[in-house]
Amino acid sequence: MVKFNELMANCAIYSTALDITDAANALAAEGHPVDHDDLAAITPYITHTI
Numbered sequence: 001m002v003k004f005n006e007l008m009a010n011c012a013i014y015s016t017a018l019d020i021t022d023a024a025n026a027l028a029a030e031g032h033p034v035d036h037d038d039l040a041a042i043t044p045y046i047t048h049t050i
Contacts, residue, residue, distance in 0.1 A: 016044035 020042055028034045 013044045020044060 020039075024034050024039060
């Protein structure tokens with residue numbers, strides 16, 4: 001059961017990381033500047049609600 005929950009958490013983090021990457025790439029494709037420092041502050045592992 002613990003391994004399953006760990007797998008699900010990893011899948012959620014991976015999916016969120018892909019969503020962030022897609023959003024950053026879409027902004028860059030539209031010509032908006034994407035600052036690497038801003039991207040470094042974004043994390044797919046959100047802990048503030050825990």
